[in-house]
Amino acid sequence: xxxxxxxIRAWARSLGVQKTVVEGVQVDEQGTIVISVRALxxxxxxxxxxxxxxxxxxxxxxxxxxxxxxxxxTLAYLEAPAPRVSCREHLVVVAAVPWARxxxxxxxxxxxxxxxxxxxxxxxxxxxxxxxxWRAVGHICERVMVTQAAGRDMLSGxxxxxxxxxxxxxxxxxxxxxxxxxxxxxxxxAPGRNRETVAKFLDLLGSERCEQIELVSCDMAEWITRxxxxxxxxxxxxxDPFHVVKLSTDALDDVRREVWxxxxxxxxxDLARQLKGARFALWKNVQxxxxxQKVKLxxxxxxxxxxxxxxxxxxxxxxxxxxxxxxxxxxxxAWLCWARRCRLAPFVKLAKTITRCRQGIExxxxxxLSNARVEQVNxxxxxxxxxxxxxxxxxxxxxxxxxxxxxxxxxxxGR
Numbered sequence: 553x554x555x556x557x558x559x560i561r562a563w564a565r566s567l568g569v570q571k572t573v574v575e576g577v578q579v580d581e582q583g584t585i586v587i588s589v590r591a592l593x594x595x596x597x598x599x600x601x602x603x604x605x606x607x608x609x610x611x612x613x614x615x616x617x618x619x620x621x622x623x624x625x626t627l628a629y630l631e632a633p634a635p636r637v638s639c640r641e642h643l644v645v646v647a648a649v650p651w652a653r654x655x656x657x658x659x660x661x662x663x664x665x666x667x668x669x670x671x672x673x674x675x676x677x678x679x680x681x682x683x684x685x686w687r688a689v690g691h692i693c694e695r696v697m698v699t700q701a702a703g704r705d706m707l708s709g710x711x712x713x714x715x716x717x718x719x720x721x722x723x724x725x726x727x728x729x730x731x732x733x734x735x736x737x738x739x740x741x742a743p744g745r746n747r748e749t750v751a752k753f754l755d756l757l758g759s760e761r762c763e764q765i766e767l768v769s770c771d772m773a774e775w776i777t778r779x780x781x782x783x784x785x786x787x788x789x790x791x792d793p794f795h796v797v798k799l800s801t802d803a804l805d806d807v808r809r810e811v812w813x814x815x816x817x818x819x820x821x822d823l824a825r826q827l828k829g830a831r832f833a834l835w836k837n838v839q840x841x842x843x844x845q846k847v848k849l850x851x852x853x854x855x856x857x858x859x860x861x862x863x864x865x866x867x868x869x870x871x872x873x874x875x876x877x878x879x880x881x882x883x884x885x886a887w888l889c890w891a892r893r894c895r896l897a898p899f900v901k902l903a904k905t906i907t908r909c910r911q912g913i914e915x916x917x918x919x920x921l922s923n924a925r926v927e928q929v930n931x932x933x934x935x936x937x938x939x940x941x942x943x944x945x946x947x948x949x950x951x952x953x954x955x956x957x958x959x960x961x962x963x964x965x966g967r
Contacts (some may be wrong), residue, residue, distance in 0.1 A: 571592050620659045675940035711766045714808070721946075796869070799906075803825060803898035812828060
């Protein structure tokens, strides 16, 4: 095998930089390796934001350094002039360099490695390994996400969407997330959970692509359903079955609590004790009941008819999601007639709610669509925040979520 001499160009390859000329290498007083570089002639004189060719403005603040990938255990920096250019759109900005993103003090290969590590390990571990602060990790992920998303249209070809909110921090800190049901990936996320946030997404989608939306799964929140109904004329809203069943479970628990409080007021301590311990037996599906819980339900059937009636109403509503669509419609009609005359205030109120939202409930049954994919994404976002021991910025959470769940994760340098 023919041996080749390794020259100064090998430094550019080992540091993962391209379109760059290495002019010299030196070691400073702290033992740090400093590589003097310059961009190729066709890469110079460009705006750092839009990368258009622009006339020069001045030499800026002189030479500056960018942190590069470590060489073994030794810190490495790239050093080059940082002139400014005059852009017609962005005015006076620092000229673009091929080895780093605009506004960054790190090379692209360094930031790509940090983003990849952040997806696969904790933020604190990344900071320790790469010898940067945990705040820098969040800012790096934001820049990488913007760069990766710039070359892709995340909103193209969307026909089935899932919209939901997730809490990422204490103190009413929420994100609105949008998931594509076909791919199961996260396509958009933004801070807030209100009508304006959903409208922002729909404006970004555009009127033409809004007309292509066929199905949208969500809960019963009007801040989601109303903007979707107004902006997506061809979309059918499918109300998530979990939230419908949860309303019936809450109504059942309201009846149980009312009966329990009445038993306590009348001094029936044994009955109150039985009702307090029957909560989970009342919540569970029939096929999942233990022998002890079956006995408890049989006791309730004999001693407390109103509570047992509430239990039957709750279980009957779940059945509409287990039968074919035509049977489900008939079963829902029968359930509504029963709930309206059951003389249980929580279920009478629930019947009014379901009557108002019936179209969305039937659409979810007919199209077999739920928010399960969205809840899966929400669970993964919670895992991301837990693995990173929390994030002070919602933008950092969005960036890491898009890198992880939106398919924007960069490859490791040189891979």
